[in-house]
Amino acid sequence: MSVFPPVRRDRIIGQLPQCFRKDAALHTKEEFNNKVKTACQEQRTGTVGLKISKVIVVGDLAVGKTCLINRFCKDAFDKNYKATIGVDFEMERFEVLGVPFSLQLWDTAGQERFKCIASTYYRGAQIVIIAFDLTNVASLGHVRQWLEDALKENDPTAVQLFLVGTKKDLSSPAQYSQIERDALRLAQEISAEFWAMSSLTGENVKEFFFRVAALAFEANVLAELEKSGSRQIGEVVRINSTSNSLYATSKKKELNCCR
Ligand SMILES: Nc1nc2c(ncn2[C@@H]2O[C@H](COP(=O)(O)OP(=O)(O)OP(=O)(O)O)[C@@H](O)[C@H]2O)c(=O)[nH]1
Numbered sequence: 350m351s352v353f354p355p356v357r358r359d360r361i362i363g364q365l366p367q368c369f370r371k372d373a374a375l376h377t378k379e380e381f382n383n384k385v386k387t388a389c390q391e392q393r394t395g396t397v398g399l400k401i402s403k404v405i406v407v408g409d410l411a412v413g414k415t416c417l418i419n420r421f422c423k424d425a426f427d428k429n430y431k432a433t434i435g436v437d438f439e440m441e442r443f444e445v446l447g448v449p450f451s452l453q454l455w456d457t458a459g460q461e462r463f464k465c466i467a468s469t470y471y472r473g474a475q476i477v478i479i480a481f482d483l484t485n486v487a488s489l490g491h492v493r494q495w496l497e498d499a500l501k502e503n504d505p506t507a508v509q510l511f512l513v514g515t516k517k518d519l520s521s522p523a524q525y526s527q528i529e530r531d532a533l534r535l536a537q538e539i540s541a542e543f544w545a546m547s548s549l550t551g552e553n554v555k556e557f558f559f560r561v562a563a564l565a566f567e568a569n570v571l572a573e574l575e576k577s578g579s580r581q582i583g584e585v586v587r588i589n590s591t592s593n594s595l596y597a598t599s600k601k602k603e604l605n606c607c608r
Pocket residue numbers: 408409410411412413414415416417427428429430431432433434457458459460515516517518519546547548549550
């Protein structure tokens with residue numbers, strides 16, 4: 350008998366959720382990797398079903414990190430700002446291609462005075478989400494610093510990186526297209542997948558977290574297959590080695606500067 354509660358019906362992922370922008374994506378494939386699909390069908394996903402992948406959400410104070418997590422996990426939105434003190438976390442259980450998969454979402458403090466507490470929780474992250482406010486250019490300017498801090502505690506080559514613009518409901522179309530241009534350029538430079546969303550309206554929030562869960566799951570299954578000597582089903586698989594992976598060759602080089 351499973352010790353976990355059943356997965357919610359609205360957390361079931363049967364198809365690969367698509368990226369937001371093809372020019373700033375971790376990969377642009379339309380479907381899950383074939384080796385992953387086969388492994389799931391044949392129930393050869395090893396320990397992935399028992400794993401909990403750690404996700405950290407970082408970024409300037411008041412950019413909307415807590416609201417983002419609350420919109421997805423609780424379908425709630427609070428217009429009053431309450432600073433996160435240190436960290437907080439939520440667990441989210443998914444079923445991906447029939448296999449249970451969990452994300453532990455760590456909501457961290459953006460305020461300078463709480464940063465040193467929060468940064469002690471960065472370690473062991475598989476996914477780093479850097480949030481900035483689409484109506485605040487300075488918050489986009491601080492993204493590289495957040496990246497550097499997050500990667501100090503983690504293996505840059507193992508981390509999947511997302512750059513998320515928040516508060517889309519507050520930006521005018523002209524303001525949005527200007528900041529999106531800069532954000533796309535930065536996302537490409539740091540090998541991150543770019544998304545824009547609103548926690549107030551919920552626009553793109555569920556799509557984004559489904560994409561995060563799916564890509565984290567895919568990477569975990571590929572790693573598991575590699576670990577268990579996947580020669581039975583073909584040659585050894587390397588994560589990020591497909592031609593569709595936009596950042597396959599640039600990732601290591603780019604991220605070394607942030608160590
Ligand atoms: N209009 C609008 N307001 C938002 C949105 N997301 C967050 N806010 C508001 O922005 C303020 C800050 O949101 P938080 O989620 O608390 O920000 P935070 O990044 O967690 O801040 P720290 O915990 O201090 O790092 C709050 O007043 C929210 O209501 C959004 O999508 N649209």
